[in-house]
Amino acid sequence: MTQDSRFWDKIAERYAKQPVADEAAYQTKLEVTRGYLRPDMEVLEFGCGTGSTAIAHAPYVKHILATDISSKMLEIGQHKAEEAEITNVTFQQTGIDEFSVADGTFDVVMGMSILHLVKSRDAAIAKVHRMLKPGGVFISSTTCVGGVFKLLALVSPITQRFGLLPLIRSFTVEQLEDSLIKAGFAIDYKWQPAKGKAVFIVAKKAG
Numbered sequence: 370m371t372q373d374s375r376f377w378d379k380i381a382e383r384y385a386k387q388p389v390a391d392e393a394a395y396q397t398k399l400e401v402t403r404g405y406l407r408p409d410m411e412v413l414e415f416g417c418g419t420g421s422t423a424i425a426h427a428p429y430v431k432h433i434l435a436t437d438i439s440s441k442m443l444e445i446g447q448h449k450a451e452e453a454e455i456t457n458v459t460f461q462q463t464g465i466d467e468f469s470v471a472d473g474t475f476d477v478v479m480g481m482s483i484l485h486l487v488k489s490r491d492a493a494i495a496k497v498h499r500m501l502k503p504g505g506v507f508i509s510s511t512t513c514v515g516g517v518f519k520l521l522a523l524v525s526p527i528t529q530r531f532g533l534l535p536l537i538r539s540f541t542v543e544q545l546e547d548s549l550i551k552a553g554f555a556i557d558y559k560w561q562p563a564k565g566k567a568v569f570i571v572a573k574k575a576g
């Protein structure tokens with residue numbers, strides 16, 4: 370168990386009860402994502418949290434592997450899936466750094482509110498690119514650098530030691546796009562509801 374998984378375990382119950390910060394934007398992201406989904410698709414969501422997004426998309430694909438470092442987040446997700454009678458989502462405890470599958474396994478990979486939390490954004494994006502089939506898409510939503518968030522990123526190495534925050538990496542939307550392009554993706558869709566809000570990007574692997 371790592372510092373960060375302990376942090377997420379600790380806040381999992383509270384996180385599950387919190388309303389989505391911007392419901393309208395969330396619904397738009399679900400709708401855009403749905404446009405990329407097909408019934409025969411294999412999907413990965415890493416950093417799935419309590420599974421809301423995976424559960425919402427499950428009826429539109431063959432199978433979703435939903436992964437997270439926090440066992441408590443996954444327990445809640447599993448329970449929510451059972452309540453919703455969703456049987457095609459598998460929950461697995463793993464960090465994106467440790468996770469390993471054969472190249473070209475997935476049609477779609479989703480990473481929502483997670484790229485600022487991983488050890489190396491470039492390594493995670495390169496791994497996603499390898500895990501995707503040709504023509505597959507990586508759908509992400511990421512809070513990039515800005516006011517309060519920049520401050521949180523700065524203090525997070527200290528607060529992480531006391532279990533108060535996970536380690537947060539701060540970067541700009543342009544740096545995120547550069548990482549995606551460097552890994553071999555083309556940006557298929559990009560939407561930022563307002564300055565300072567999370568940027569939603571659909572990045573496509575060449576077919």
Ligand SMILES: C[S@@+](CC[C@H](N)C(=O)[O-])C[C@H]1O[C@@H](n2cnc3c(N)ncnc32)[C@H](O)[C@@H]1O
Pocket residue numbers: 373374377415416417418419422436437438439442463464465466480481482483486487488
């Ligand atoms: C901000 S929450 C986002 C959860 C969910 N994707 C959502 O949009 O509500 C970040 C999640 O990522 C998980 N996480 C943090 N670092 C991770 C890593 N390196 N690999 C996989 N999951 C991670 C946390 O346990 C937490 O559930």
